[in-house]
Structures are given as structure tokens and as C-alpha cells.
Amino acid sequence: MKKHEIGLVPKLIIAIVIGILIGQFLPESVCRFVVTLSGIFGSFLKFVIPLMILAYVTMGIADLSQGAGKLLLITVLIAYGSTIVAGSGSYLVSSTLFPSFISADALAQIEATAGNSVDSFFSIALPPVIDTLSAVVLAFILGLCMSAMRGKEIGDTLYNSFKDFSTIIDKVLHKAIIPLLPLFICGTFVDMTKSGRTFVILGILWKVFVVVIIMHLIIITIQFTVAGAVSKKNPFVLIKNQIPAYTTAIGTQSSAATIPVNLECAKNDGVSEEIRNFVVPLCANIHMAGSMITIVACATAVCLMNGIPIGLHTVVPFVMTLGIAMVASPGAPGGSIMTALPFLYMIFGKELGNTDGPICALMVALYITQDSFGTACNVSGDNAIGVVVETIYQKFILKK
Template sequence: MKLKLGLVSKLLVAIVLGILIGKYTPLYVVRLFKTFSVFFGSFLSFFIPLMIVGFVVMGIARLSSGAGKLLGLTTGISYISTIIAGLFSYTVAANVYPRLINSSLVEVLQSKISDGKVLVNPYFTIPLKAFMDVTAAIVLAFMLGLTISYIKSKNKESSLFNVFDEYEKVIKLVLSKFIIPLLPIHILGIFSELAYTGQVFSIISIFIKIYLCIFIIHYIYMLVMYFIAGSVSKKNPFKLMKNQIPAYLTAVGTQSSAATIPVNAEVALKNGVSKEVANFVIPLCATIHLSGSMITLTSCIMGILLMMGMPHSFGIIIPFICMLGIAMVAAPGAPGGAVMSALPFLYMVGISSNGALSTLLIALYITQDSFGTAINVSGDNAIAIYVDEFYKKYINKVN
């Protein structure tokens, strides 16, 4: 039987191999992987604006379809939930993580690891620059997305919708067939460099503690969502969470909200949600509600900022969280989609989108991705209960 490793398994293998290569092989071997990582990072910088246009345009344009009030209500609740999840994660991280990170370690890491400092020189570099900067790509994506959405809302045919639908498929193919498969080698190169400098074990020891905090934040947030759902629907929140277990486990296994839609829709019906609402809310929320991913991303970013002694005030983080709540709507239903969508906006917190810190973020996030996705889909069913109560009282009653 042929053994097939999933993305998380490949990343874990890459991290281990990177550490072994960095500690036990000569510098010229480490430089070889560094050369690949530099090229891959340059390609990411080139690809990111294209990805913004491809995903964000269609993420906004598709919101033109739906059932009026239900669309607005579901979208509003999903965005608010995602933002609150990020703020909750930030609050915990700002108050707890400094106790987990030794101040002397911060000074050492700050002196040896930064996006602007070369630790190991590559053999050569290939000049590859993006033809559009991130800000221009964001403005263009919002302009096109809102325009196409408006045209679609008027029940008019839109050739642009079809063009960008095909363009999004091209971007997804590049992401799934090139970037994601090569990501473990990129991670291997970064960790071999970190191991060569002798700081990798300090970083790993810190993030084991942070991972435990992320789990706790995830489950507290899920408990709150279901207690609110139980209060709104007059149902036992623990029974609602028990019904959610099959969808939760499916999400952990697939790492995809989209792949979990059929199971999650069945859970919604079991929770007493109207079929019309379940068929509308569950697929929509699989795209626009990412509270678990937001918790994981915010926690990992805060860990990196604190580790590097970088500014991490509320004023710096809140704009990033608000933008990320919109950007992740474009996240593809594949492992690592949310963190890839976050890369263009890391500059808002002082992290380069193609530096060592962003690569570290990718590795840290993806090893937690399955559990974040499971919280995403669990929250989708809580939202379905909220919307269903509104539907029964104000829409279905009138009809």
C-alpha cells in the first residue's frame, strides 16, 4: 500500500528534516535549501497581488446572490463573529503570552532573526518583482468585486463575472498544484537556517505553550457561541454541541470547510434548523465565517511579535483583524487557505510577506489548521440557529 502523507504530516517531516540538516550538515547544504527558499519567497511576493485580485473579486461578487435579508443577516453575523474571535484571541495573547516568553530569549531572537537580516547567504538570487503592489491590488479587487456584485444584483449578465470566475480557478490551480506542494521544501529551508543559528528549539518550546492556549481559546469561543444559540432557540447547548461532533471530526480530517458542508448541513437539520436556512447558511458560512482561523492566526502572529520584541498594541492589531475578516472570505477551501490570504496584509503588523517570519507563521498556522477549521464549521451551525430563529419569526411567518 502506498503511503500518502497529508499537508500537516509533510510540514512536520519538513520541520524535523530542516532541523537535522541545519544541525548536522555542512553550511553548503544549508545554503542550497536557502537558495530555494529565497526564490520561493520571491515568487510568493509576485503571486500575492494576483491572488488578492483573484480571490477577493469573486469573494465579493458572489455575495450578490442570496435571499436578501438572510444574506445580509448571515454575512453581518459571520463578520462580527470572526472579528470578535480575533479580539478575544488578541486579548488572551496580550495578557498571557508575555508570561510564556522569557525576556532574555526575546533579546537573543531579536538579534539573530529578522525579516531584514540575512542569516545564511543563498548561492544566487533571481530578480522577480510583483508588477502591482499590495495596496493597488486591494483597491482594484474591491472596485471590481463591488461593481460586479452590483451588476449581478440587478439580474444582469456579467461577462466580467465569468472572466474572474475562470481567473480564480487559475489562481487556485497555481496555489494547489505549485505553491502548497512546494511549501514543505520552503519550510525545510527556513528551519534548516534557524537550526544552523541555534535558535529553533527555543522557538518550538514557546509555540508548544501557545498551541495549548489556542486550543483553550477555540473551545471557550465555541462554548460561548452555542450557549447563545441555545438561549436564542431555547435548546440545550450541550446537546447542540454533541450533534456537532461528526462535522467537527470531518473538518479535522479534511482541513476544509467546503468539504465538510454536506455533513454540517445534516447536523443543522438535526438541530432543528429549517431546510431552507440550512441549505443557504451552511454553504455561505463555509466561505465567510472563519472564527477558528482568525483565533489561530491572531495567536500565532501575536506569538511572533512578542517573540521578536515587535510592537503589538491594540491600535496595530485591530486594523489587521478587521481587514483579515474581509480577506479570508477569499480563502480557498483547502489546507492553508486562510494563512495564504493573510500574507498580503502582514505588513500591517510589521512582518514582510516573504521573509523568515512569514514562513514561520505559515508553518505554525498550518499545523493547527485542522482544529481552526473545525471551530469554523462548528460556529457555522451556531449561526444557522441564529438565522433560523429570525427566519421563523420574521420571514416564514409572513409568507
Template sequence: MKKIGLLPRLIIAIILGILFGMVLPEPGVRVFATFNGIFGEFLGFAIPLIILGFVAPGIGDLGKGAGRVLAVTAALAYTSTVFAGTMAYFANISILPLFITEGALSTDLTAEGASAAAFIEISIPAVMGVMTALILAFTIGIGIAATGSKTIKSLMDEFQTIISKMISGIIIPLLPLHIMGIFANLAYSGQVFQILSVFSRVFVLVIILHLTIIVLQYLIAGTLAGANPFKLVKTMLPAYFTAIGTQSSAATIPVTLAQTKKNGVNEGVADFAIPLSATIHLSGSTITLVSCSVAIMLIAGMPLSFGTYIGFIMALGVTMVAAPGVPGGAVMAAIGLLQSMLGFDATLTSLMIALYLAQDSFGTACNVTGDGAIAILVNKFSGHKLLPQTN
């Protein structure tokens, strides 16, 4: 029997959660609330470990490479990621309030009359705070890159493997059950259909923003390189659709690389820029994270300011480097920032994960398509001209 993918499992979980929340009595919904409380505590415990396990070796890896070309590629990828997030912020705060009632969601899952409470509560304190984990990860990662320490790098790589197994073996398999419980509680409290309405509208807006940033990236790259940007985009379409199917930038690298070379990028530049961009250029994922978080903050009635969000976006560009090689890796790496910088609680974090994962394939497709534009710019700044495009 073919294994059901994560996205279909999440959709099934949402449907079942709504049905259970509408038909089960309060004790039945409280069972879900109990599981959600325990799982939420475990997720909070795991967040600092995820940050440390992936950000530190990810930054350490940037110490390898070809000097100036590495710096140019990293700068272009980071600029593109931050620009995409900033564009998404202004688009969302301008459009979403037209369709979303601010403060419509009650996030207090223990308030009487709002939703069912857990039978028991178990506290699982994290070994360190989120900001402590971020600073420690930056310190270790920069230290590895600066000193070339093989021992610490090997230790962090092995720790990353352990954390990746925890994500793929525990968190991801239990996530549909957690989402089911969240939607059961939302249905029980009468808020679920408003959430689904928000989900559908955000989904459409995110896809439009993805397509917009791809066009902008290739307009800039094509103009500077002296090529037709729309022909460049057309050549990259196989990579876009492959990424939708794989949900992985890394798994799509062979296709992205082949299509980038067909666009006339120097072979050596493409061989370097595409694999690197697959881990550090995340414009599509940033658009999705910003859009989903703005929508959730609006319905939760939380304050939105550009000063807070620009810091969040700039931090995303770093923390998502070498995000876990599992579906939803970017949102897992961003959970710490969502909680520490935007003030998300366990309920909002769970909704964020569900909303993000529903669009993860399209964010990945946007990422890898944009990698081709980054390679064209690196090709230009390296002194190469685009070769004639090939079929």
C-alpha cells in the same frame, strides 16, 4: 456492523498517519504524498463546482417567504453571523500568539528535507476560477430570486444534487485517507506534534467562544423580549445536545422548533424563522472557521490583518447559505474563500478541513441554539410578546 462516523474515522486516520510517518521509509510516505497530490488537484477542480452548486440555489431560495419577516430574519441572522466571526477574530489574535510559535510550520511539501514528495504529479485544472464561480453563483442566485425563474431554479437544484453526491460519495469517503497522508508527511518531517498541540488549544478556545456567543445572543434577545435569558438558554439545551449528535442543523429542526415554542415564541413566527435560520444563521460555524484559519495562518507565518478578515467573514455569511447537507458542509462551502481571500494552499486547506471537522458538531450545536434567539427577536420585531414558557 454499525457504520463508523466521520469524526471517529478522522481520528483513526490521524493516529495511523502519525504512526506510518514515524515508521515508514521515504518511499512509503511518498505513496501517501502521491495520493494527496492527486486528491488535492481533484479538490481544487471541485471547489468552483461546489460554490456554484450550493451558493446559487441557496440565494435563490431566499426569494421565497413572507416579505418583511423574511428580510428581518435574514438581517438578524447575517448580523449575528458577522458579529460572531469578528468576535472570534479578535479573541484569536489576542490569545493564540501566546501559545503558538508564528511561522513554525513548513508548508512546502516538496522541499528537500521537509517532507516526502509525490512520485508523480497530475494537473486537473478547474473549469473556472474561484472568484468567477462566486460572482457567477451570486448572479444566478439573485436572478432566480428576482425573476422567480422555475426552469433555472430546477436546473440549479439538480446540479446541487449532483455536487452533493460528489461530496458525500467521493470527497468525504476519501477525506480520511487524505488526512492520513497529510499527517504521515507531517510526522515524517517532524512537525506533527506541534500541529496536534495547536489543534487541542484551538479546540478549547472555540468551545469557549461558542458558549460566549450563545450567552450574548440570549442576553440581547431576552432583554428586548422581557424574559430571563438564562431560562431561555436552558430551554434550548435539548436542541444543543441533539445537534452535537446529528451534526446537522436541518436534522435538528424539529427539536429546535419545539424548544423555541416552549420559550413562548409565536407558533407562526417559529414555524417560519427556525427552518430559515437553519440555513442562513451560522454563527457557530463562522467562529470555528475563523478560529481554525487564524491558527493555521499563525503557524504558517502568513500575515493577518483585520481588513482582510472582515471581508472574509462577510463573504462567509453569504457563501455558507444552504451549505451541503453533509458533515463539514460549511468548510466545504468556505474552501474557495480560504484560497482566494486568505491564500491557503492545498496543504493548509487539508489541515483546515481536518481541524474544522473535529469541531463540526459543536459549531452546529451553537448554530441551532442561536436560531432560537433569532426567532425570539423576530417575534419581538413582528409585534408579538413571548407567551409564558412551558415545560
């Protein structure tokens, strides 16, 4: 008889439910144990992420026999444009809807949960051998040079070495990281539930929460509709294919950690191996439409509650700046808001925008509670971009 195996999506849902139940009903010692295991895995994940980016992006670019530089420029411009449009649209929606249901008491209760995290019994310091942004830049250099020079000015030694390296990283991802993702997700929800954030957010700011999620879903629909129109594929099929990565990202809160699952979704979309290995890891670090929607919505909410003037004249420069400054930040849970902190003065002013002040602390609390869905929106848009880039590559670059 064929053994029936539970799929990844059911495992993730089960992990979320178990995490909430543990955080709600079991003693703190059990919660700390689960959070400790999750933290150890998180350290290992942070160690592997730059290696994964270096392996996949390098080989993805190197395998492009034609137009590697053009595809890199096209992908970056699409990702940046998507991020700016998402942030600007978020402000227009938030400034219209939020004044009708945000109260000062609700924000005060959310702020009170900001520091209530479950402590692990111990942690393991496992610093990456290279930081994420350096890995992205190095992958660009190596990939572009190998694509242009291999077989002309250099041999295949370096290419074959990175090909073997990529195979090793792929084995680590599929044999260690993906099987342990439910543990990581479970620990995340244990911490959120035990510290009171899960039910406080749903019970107090659920309207803001719902509006932000709806904005995420709308931008995902727009992105896949455009991708479907360009590629002549059914956008609803593309969205259906994205569900496993969307669910994974909700639990991991990391675009980079979702790369293995997102690559499988891109494969189901019909994106070729060389394009998906190039676009998905790259966009995991440069495309942040979901994060930008959440940050701008939270900033708008804070401004409305504190009487701080806000308009497109302040939001657009803020979004354009973050589109560059937050490169590589979506790879870490909460990384986007932490990277955005030094630039919040562009919205709140120099005095209220002090990174050590209560306004910025409130921004972090609001953002973190919705970070999972922003990350899920990010990775979904990554695959929409992948479908568009694949079409451009097949129709305009290979045919030349």
C-alpha cells in the same frame, strides 16, 4: 443480520492514527505513495468545491420564498461580527498569557520544519471551472434573482436546472467525497509526521497550541450558547451534534470540504433544508472566527519574541481588514494565512512584514501546524449562525 457500519467519526480517528504510524515507522516511498493518493483526491476536491458552493448557495437562496436579501445581509453581518470579536479576544488572551512561556529557541525549531514536506510521486492539475469567490458571487446573483423573479418575470426552467445540478453534486459528495475523506486525512497526517511537524509542535509549543485550542473551544461554547438562547434549544445538545463536522474539519483543514458533514449536523440541529443549504456553504467562505483566533495568536507570539510593539490599535484594523480579504480562503488548507500574508505589514511594519521575509515564513509555519483546529472552530460557528438565522427566518420573516 443487520450489517454494522463504522461511523464517520471513528473512521476519521482511525485515519489520523494510521497516518501518524505510517509517517513515523514506514519508509519514505510508502509515505510518498499515500501522500500522492491524498494529493490526487485533494485536486478533485478543489475542483468540486466551487461547484458545490454554486449549487448549494444558489438553491438555498432560491428556495427562500420571502426575505432572501434580508437573510443574506443578516448572515453576512453575524459572520463578520463573530470574526472580529474572535480576533480581538484572541489578542487580549495571547498578550496576557504568552509572555510567560514563549522562548526564541522554541520558535526557531518550529521554523526549521516549515519546508520539510513529503513530495508526492506525481500530481494531477485539475483547475476548477470557476474560482471559489466567483462561485459565491454568482450564487448570490442567481439565487436572489430566482427567489424574486420566479413565477413572476421568469419561469421554472433555470430553477429546475439548478435543482437537478444540486442533486448531481449531492450524489458526488455522498458517493465519492465523503467515503474518501479518511484517505485525505490520512495523507495529511503522514506528511505532518514524516516532516516532523506533528511531534515538534506538540513537544515545543504545546502551551501555545493548547491556549489557542482552548480559545477555539471557548468561542464555540459562546456561539452555541447564544444560538441556544435565541432559538430556545439546549446548547450542549447543539455542541454534541457538531462533533462529526468538528472531527472532519480537523483532518480536511478545509471549511468547504467539511460542508457535506456540516449540513448533516445542521439537520440534526433542526435547521430547515432551505436555510442550511444557504447558510452552511456561505459561512464556509465568509465566517472565520477560528482562523482569526489562530492568526492573531501567532502574530502576537511572533511580536513578543521579536520585540515588535502590538496593541488593540493595530490588531482591530488588521482583523477588520482580514474579515473582508479572507473571504473564501478558509475553503483551502492553509488558505487563510496565505491570504493574510499581504496584510501582515499592518502588524509587523512594512520592513518586517515583507511577505518573502523570515517573519512571514515563521507566521506560516506556526499557523499551518494549528490550521486544523482553526478550521474546526470555523465550521462549528457556521452551524451556530445557522441556528440563529433559522430562528430569525421562522419568527420574523415568514410571519410577515
